[in-house]
Amino acid sequence: MLWSGWGDPAKARDLPESVLGLLRDLLGVREPARAAAGLADVRLAPGRLPERITRALAAVVGQPHVQTGHEARVRHARGKSTPDLLRLRAGDGSGAPDAVVLPGSAAEVEAVLRLCATERVAVVPFGGGTSVVGGLTTASHDLAGGLTEVPHDLAGGLTEVPHDLAGGLSASAHDLVGGLSAASHDLVGTIALDLARLDRLVEVDTESMTAVFEPGVRAPEAERLLAEHGLTLGHFPQSFEYATLGGFAAARSSGQASAGYGRFDDMVVGLTLATPEGTLDLGRAPRSAAGPDLRQLVLGSEGALGVITSLRLRVRRAPTTQVYEGWRLPGFAEGRAALRELAQRGLLPAVLRLSDETETMIGLARPESIGSGDTGCLAITGYDDGTLSRRQAVADVLTGHGGTPLGEEPGRAWEHGRFSAPYLRDALLAAGATVETLETAGFWSNLPRLYDAVRLSLLGSLGSPLVMCHVSHVYETGACLYFTVVTAQHGDPVEQWERAKESVNAAIVEAGGTISHHHGVGRDHRDAYAAEIGPLGVEILRAVKGRLDPAGIMNPGALVP
């Protein structure tokens, strides 16, 4: 993985001159004044971990698996959001861990967590390193964040406890547990807990069609291991080439074939979570009425409650046939209506996506053919063994909404380029354009409002950016809107984007959407997430975190406001 960008450096491509011209003429993009930093140039704060602690960590995982060198720290400093890459390209290594620790088993994970809780070392679980929402960075301000208020809260809670005990015990727990969660102010350092060595397929049950994996298995390797048994997960997000199964679960990933295979959280039937307070082992049946589904509390917990050390996943027979095709819909509204009818009539292909007019025109849905787009809106449908029988019925619905078939070529082009967009981003960043994606989801009747709110916000805060959108995942009651933004850089590009992001987050919350459909919360969505679930929702998360991670070492600053 390119340390300051995406993927295999050998696959990096320059933009053709025609595209550079478009960026200059349409968006006013100018080449950056400074060249990107090299890895060796990245500025890091000195490591803070006392030698005593690194020795103790090495005693758990083995000396070679505790890395404190420059390269290891830089490579684990951040995820792959555009601000992450812009910072790294500028040589800013803030947020880098003091050490990278690679446990070799679930038992070693548990031991590292106990040690770090005792020693007050923050732990940032690291899978594929592909977070685009600030899920992987422990910025120093997170560690210091609670400092000024904590003594006050704690004192307040303590003064009131005896009173509350007499009077009904109602209020004291809040202040006290609040104080506990915020206790991360005295953390002595941070490790990235890289799960790359937990890379085994543990068990395949072809009768139940489940497979048990360790969390550090990368998605292509998982597919390779399953293919030996004639099986597949069917989970193909854009991060597929690098992301891990544990990361998919921790961030509630959703893949490009979600219409046929469901979200990743639909695939998880069992899991194990190691926490500083012990291990949670859940999932004795596909579904249960035995209380709340606590698996759903772990899915999406983003390392803030513990480390997923095992996953039992639903698998399917690997398909023998795959067909992708393109459709032209007259407009985004007509296209949404068609997708809605397909979802509500149970006629979903395995892959179903619809670009808006702008994205269709720019052709970013087909990264290798920018500028060649048709008018109208491009839809892609993809079928495999389990969905191929619906192909004619889907065609009838699309035709009924004014759709015209474009044949298999646009489908093949989409399939060919489906994991390429992050490479394209690197080229755009190098050319001086900021490009970033963001997404939301809502009920069908609210999608027009959400679409307008996001576009208006981005246009308002970025001047005249290019804003493209596609519907990437559909459900009976609603869908996901996925936006791509390209803008010329003005001033500090990180500040420029962060201002725009703050504004668009607020617009999404205001328009009634969820702050993320599949990217997650991390640090970048934390405040909007708090607004979405409300004060009592935040209190629930804090209570759970306070119980599983009383020292506040687990991914501090991520998810839990």
Added chain:
Amino acid sequence: MLWSGWGDPAKARDLPESVLGLLRDLLGVREPARAAAGLADVRLAPGRLPERITRALAAVVGQPHVQTGHEARVRHARGKSTPDLLRLRAGDGSGAPDAVVLPGSAAEVEAVLRLCATERVAVVPFGGGTSVVGGLTTASHDLAGGLTEVPHDLAGGLTEVPHDLAGGLSASAHDLVGGLSAASHDLVGTIALDLARLDRLVEVDTESMTAVFEPGVRAPEAERLLAEHGLTLGHFPQSFEYATLGGFAAARSSGQASAGYGRFDDMVVGLTLATPEGTLDLGRAPRSAAGPDLRQLVLGSEGALGVITSLRLRVRRAPTTQVYEGWRLPGFAEGRAALRELAQRGLLPAVLRLSDETETMIGLARPESIGSGDTGCLAITGYDDGTLSRRQAVADVLTGHGGTPLGEEPGRAWEHGRFSAPYLRDALLAAGATVETLETAGFWSNLPRLYDAVRLSLLGSLGSPLVMCHVSHVYETGACLYFTVVTAQHGDPVEQWERAKESVNAAIVEAGGTISHHHGVGRDHRDAYAAEIGPLGVEILRAVKGRLDPAGIMNPGALVP
């Protein structure tokens, strides 16, 4: 609803002499020595609520909506498990609330919860009153349960807090919140919070295919209200005629058409939970990656965290066609293999169930034709508009596993009798037989072990009962096993069943199944549930309850161990 049994008393039926003969000859059932008690004969403890509190409750909900009379208390004393009915038939009114309160709005629910938290009154939410797992009873031992240990825990927690604050804050929250949760020892009384007046369909969104309901709407009324819009929920559990939507959500119900329409928790896309500490409002999109899915923490919470005051549910077009048919499979193993293939190949009808050899022989799958069963195993398949196209493919799979079609008559008979079994139970209880149901779920490869474990446990603890089973709900990775037990009464029938139940609960946990697929936890499954989710799972629930319900007033004794 019959106060000591099921349903409309006008629909009650006596058992034919042939069945009585079978019960006598096969099971040794003898008529009970005592006739069942009348409602007026039920023994109740005097109401404990101070007049001041009932006046305050009346100020919130209106005088007519606070009921303290004998009949109201008896009718809210228990749910509809067999031990519940046996106790009521014996005139045992233990567990009755001191008052029944009927709020008229979500705001009134919130006000009642605040009042009850301040006054330390336990609140048992009451929907259709159909719990079969002890979800509705506040037995006095629940209230007194924590008494001896609480002062010790609290003292322990307090003594250690200053120490922990200095040393790392790691352990104190446990003891203290543990103490808080257990504080229900000083509750002054119990109300049943009957949600019957929250009976409105609030909103229909035919674009998003969602409908917002208040929680007290009974299922038939929900279907009637939706039918005016050409819509349906498609949720038909055996409790359909009386259960409420709020109860379905609180207990993670699953209906007879779950193969086609999913579980009730699949239908909930949004909800509002009133708690003593405020209101939680969740669900801005069908699915989200914004953190853990907190909706899944409310679904299955059984009134122990708060009261569901609003539900946004996925709805579907009401079907215009419904077809049910019967199949004979050579044996239960062959039938399970056929169901598994259907689930894993995406070929599910709307209704799919398979009786084992015993249930098929006894014909309890068709309550009106006891004794007329064929050999082999009876399967029922049901189709409507959305699934009818699969009929031939399903038939091919069933045939491939040795199935022979029995035509539509057995299907119609099943449909006709689908809500009748609880009436039959009343007749069996009157005849001196104990009849009860229980259920579990597991992964396909574990079902034979679960099946044997449950049967062996019941045979061991009940002598020679009749144990029947059917697969009632299927998934790609596993299925639900639903058991019906009929036994002669020996000694105290409640004690007799509770011993058997304790043993079979332990057998399910030991054999790796979940303690409930759709009945819930209540009080009857609480200890087995704790074993299923483990100590850390229990701690999570306690932490959440401690935050939302610090006074421990919400359905004390249910769900949370």
